[in-house]
Amino acid sequence: MTSEASAWTAAWRLLPEYVSEHVVLSACALALGLLISLPLTVLAVRCPRVRWPVLAFASVIQTIPSLALLALFYPLLLALSALTQKLWGTSFSALGFLPSLLALTLYSMLPIIRNGVTAIVNLPAPIVEAARGVGMTDAQRLWRIELPLATPMLMAGVRTAAVWVIGAATLSTPVGQTSLGNYIFSGLQVENWVSVLFGCLAAALLALIVDQLLGLIESGTARRSPLRIVLGVSILVVGFAFAALPRIGGSATAYVIGAKNFSEQYILADLIAQRLGQAGHASTQKTGLGSVIAFRALSRDELDVYVDYSGTLWANVMRRTDTPAREVVLKELTVWLEREHGIALLGSLGFENAYALAMRRDRAEALGIRTIDDLARQAGALQMGSDLEFFERPEWQALQTAYGLTFAGRRQFQPTFMYKAVRDGEVDVISAFSSDGRIAADNLIVLEDPRQAILPYDAVVLLSPRRAKDPALHHALASLIGAVDIESMREANLEVDREVGKIPPAEAATRLDSRLRNATLSP
Template sequence: MNSGLLSLLPERLAWHVALSAAALALGLAIALPLGVLAARSPRLRWPSLALAGLVQTIPSLALLALFYPLLLGLSNLAKGAFGHGFSALGFLPSLLALTLYSMLPILRNTVTGLTGVDPAVVEAARGVGMTDRQRLWRVELPLAAPVIMAGVRTAAVWTIGAATLSTPVGQTSLGDYIFSGLQTENWAMVLTGCVASAVLALVVDQLLGLIERGTERRDRRLWGAGLAGLAVGLAVALAPLAADLAPRPTRYVIGAKNFSEQYILAELMADRLEGQGAQVTRKINLGSAVAYRALAAGEIDAYVDYSGTLWANVLGRKDNPGRAAVLAGLRAELKRRDGVVLLAPLGFENAYALAMRRDRAQVLGIRTLADLAAKAPQLTMGGDLEFFSRPEWTSVETAYGLRFKNKRQFQPTFMYRALGSGEADVISAFSSDGRIAADDLVVLGDPKGALPPYDAVLLIAPGRAEDARLRKALDGLDGAITVEAMQKANYSVDRDTGKVSPGVAAKALEKTLKR
């Protein structure tokens, strides 16, 4: 296995363990007392179990994403009231979401275990004069403990698995391997994340199983061995985080969304900063809305976005006044509204564009989106994971009256494969993607100008606007990257054979920059 992959494992494993352990501990602290109360009160039992069950019906990734804007709003309120807020990116939203996710098995098994205690045993305890508290601690909880521990084991496995989904909200975890590997089709990376997460879950489950068996058999050696194993494992896993507690120079945080081009550009910026002796953290695989909000809140220092995305999604604009007007409007409005600095366009455009296989387009006689409208009812449209919810899609759909037989969503890499296999006839491609030329795709014309320009632009957080080191590192990127160079870099990461890492692609891209 690639040593570069394994070099990142200690830190990612440490954060994964820290997040999972904290969420499980917090879930246990809430669900166990609630379970005791629910076992005692039938009126409380159904609502508490129903609420915990309802949380489980929400996809864990959605639950994680929902906590970010909520916490960001609370952080902004705290900043307004006390002059400072708290970080809404990464650990905190992940912790709260995973805590909720861990509660159902603990709560349900606590209720089941306590209500399953033989009433005759409870009555005998009452008959010898035990108080309610004494009966609970000396009789009911010991008898119910094996059932409760089974719930804790289930919660632990669920939590460790769900923690891999914390990556899109900025939390370092083993999910970083999985999300990045899926995007770049680096299956060794995906396998590393999956295997590490599975092994962690199995080890924790077995150690908790020792505690469960020790409790059931009243064997302190088993109970102690399981507890000691958890303590030692936790200490070893968290050791790499000790360095984060030591004083260190100012650290910059570079953000990136969840596709190859963003990884490459984040590495390019980070390399330039590190070349000046700066400490840099990468926060990659962020959702589009999360990335901008995190920048505006000062939780990342810089990242690359696209003018059309900012125009439509951040400012909510539906018009298309042209490239120069869009850039000027963004520069003024982002600064006025959020204090965000639009530093410079990088020199290339990564536009949304609808694309087809050339042979298929020629057979159907489709060259533009206007041509596509007549054939759309016979075709399947494929989009990336957010395209159909974006204002740009609404604009195109309305302008041309597009009504497809079927619309399907794909992770970007698989979207191109779906086009090649015939599972999709049209896709929402990206103009700087090297696979357009490599796969001989035709980009359909947009005669009505429904899609805005998508110049790649550097954004800097409000608190870093006057940072001389950051400015010096990034100023040289102004207009320095051609679309051809970006396509080549992207394809070097995305191609089927001979692919390279985003870091290697970034170093190659640096050599092509226009000086």
């Protein structure tokens, strides 16, 4: 099977889950948006003084990028959950559905409120005066005259809101909500354009179907046709019921596997899922998470297991600024995680994925750069590229402190495009990853770190507090500890990241699993 055919097959296999989650999220957000927006619309019509503040608030929400709005709700809900735990001894999940629901609800409000207010305020004056003349109260006038006449325009606002919500819901992946955006985010990361195209087409088709069904309801209200209204509502309700069914029937005992937003993490999440499946355990995945979100979710039992890196935990979570030996980092990290968070560090997988500064070999040789010290002397004339979070991480601060790095310019990319940028000469040096197969494939050279400013980054398996002593989980994953060598991981990463003949992360995980088992059986 060709890589393209394999990608299409993998995309189709994931479609029911992704569509189900996307439909439920979008429908709930739109419904909640309607429940909030309709009373606000009536209030804005009846009280001109609050009309401007209501419309201004809804308009301001639209100026905030939807991805930022989704991300901002996570720490807010996290703090609120901690407060409810402290006050009443109960908490709720701040990951995934809830922050996505609230953000998308706010995003849906503007077209509903604006269309509703405009429609009612601009009703012909003689009609309104006639209603008053026959003695109708404000409530009677609203329900019998104003809302029926405004319904077609109000429905147009609902249609606009539905399309916006369905589109913006694809951005909920980074906060842990499964959606059609999973196709897009993972596809962009591993350059699986089939996955990106599939996600875009699926989201567009879903938006088109919902818009047409809402249009059927809109035309039914305009033509006073109950049949059209009932037909449109019925199809929407049945569609939502089918989408919600997998959530109702889902396994409550399934392990939840987390993954960050790059190729290696997708592969390792699939590897863990396969090992759990082989042991007879169900699992689900929440992928595309940021480092801080993943750790916080694990510490709150919203994830059960994921792979992190010792250097990331040491610097970002423990807030340590020293750079001790690898053994010291792992030992102290294990004790601290258990003591402070109840998290179990099951062990190191056996390889390191450290940050490293890398250059194209011919460029480095032309400039005579072999070490970061050499780089520092010429950095003022060079361009630096990094992933989306490197310049905000303690590792970058440590490198600046140790070497005094100051570049002519800095640019940030998704990791896939970062490697393209250095290969094509758009930047001179990048913050590469030591286990990335593209270092060799793109003929890059990793600069030596003589001052040892960069921490060790052993890939470690973390278990949540509630799973820290789970014997089934320990047994299923024990054979992975110390079994994944750097060459095997680089090969798996390259299989996903290379431009020609690439394979999906799940297939790369299967091949990696096979290599690990063969290595175990070899004398």
